[in-house]
Amino acid sequence: MKEEILKERTKTTAARLFSGPVEVEVPYQLWKEFDSELARELSLFITGNMYSRTVLTLAERQVVAVSALAALGRTEELRIHLHGALNVGVSWKTCAEAIFQVGVYAGFPVVNAALATLKAVLQERGQWPPSDGGSEEPLA
Template sequence: MNPPDKSVPEKTRETAALYFKGVTDERPYDLWRAFDKNLARDLSLFITGQMYAREKIPHTVRQLVTVAALTVLVRPEELKLHIQAALNVGCPPEDIAETIFQTAVYGGVPAVNTALKVLKAVLEEKGMWPPEPAEARP
């Protein structure tokens, strides 16, 4: 017998905790809530509890896709949040950087440079900068 599916609010809480653990900047949910508590809840339940919590692709892939989209769209504030989420779900910094580099064809080098600055700032905040040289990695 299969266990019952988790409720959307439960999935929302679990996914938000996974993605946004340790995020100190204002999260979109906090901003939405300041203006409209009910709409903030609805948006959070849909985005975090239904879209981000889907199990069709791994969280690591989902976050790299999100990093790519936000890079091409040049959305550095949202990108910072999702670089933090990518690290939280286990994406190595070098995979995040490579994802950003791959967007140059579609978003242009200026978008890549902006995104790499955001990645560097997040890594500095987390004490992960400078990265370990490739030859020193196992």
């Protein structure tokens, strides 16, 4: 693939994911501080090649990222991808459901941490409490 096309795909995909109502610091900035050429190569590969593949939609890809990061307990990176998911149209309910589903495999401590991260992201975006039925009375 020509480098100019790859650069454009990288910029377009990054803008869709990380240009939203809240400014999110993505790892690229940190990488750049240590090695700008490597940061560029990583960005072109991850955002330009992997994130812009068309087998999954960008929204589906973000649900996968949210699920994996929740299961791994990587809440700092999860925060970035929750913003990305919401920016590309994934609902907060879908994000929450993806997080709940990983509990069966990864345990509920990671679910609790991930839900707290989702709540914080929604608060940052001025979307907490959800207006579309986010909470009900507990059963117990």
